[in-house]
Amino acid sequence: MNVQTEIKKDKKGEDVIIFKLVGDLDAFSSREFKPVMIDFVERGYKNYIVDLSETPFIDSSGLVSLISLLKRAKMLGGYMKIAGAREEIKEIFNITGLDKVFEFYDSVDEALNSAESV
């Protein structure tokens, strides 16, 4: 998996880290994502959008890595949103009840424009 990172401004003018995960997010690749994610959290960034538009597969380890980011963002007073998830990926969130925990958007732009909701 490849993690592409970008910094954008949300509607409120705050920095948002966009993580685009290209490839499968499984127990192996989650370990590649975690240090990248922690690096940004430790640098004080509190707002995140995870772009899953090019993530064809996710497992429970992948879900846990996203939960970890969500919790860290909230602890810092920020937010974490998911953008572009495919239907089969959303199904994994649905069956684990995590569809009620995360905010989902069709695209990164849509997630950025709804940035006032935390």
Place this chain on the structure above:
Amino acid sequence: MAIYIIQASLKNLKNVRNWLKSILDNFDIGEKASFQLITAVNEVVTNVIVHTHHENPVMKVGIKVEPCGDGIRVEILDFCPKCEVKLVEQEGSVESESGFGLRIVRSLVDHFEHRKVESGNLFILVKHACSRVSS
């Protein structure tokens, strides 16, 4: 019937998924059912690699796939006769960041069971064509 034996390393998960996909493409169970079965098998294999074998690549995991009525039966063997496996039924928890794997497996296949056999722990998953997904 097809059999695939891997070393107990998480690096091999992608290979398992690709191998299983290539087999399922030859069966008429539908793309959705195929994806769901691959996801469930991935969870069980991950569990065996991490919790039974502690990612020791000397250890092996075997996966067997065969047709079963209108669907597919997958067996996963840990080759560890001395290993005790307990399937802990729990609700997935955001706080503990755990408990999601078994829920995914049970939700995505029509039948899931664990048997202790002479050669280790055997996990059996059955997925019927175009079958339901519970929520």
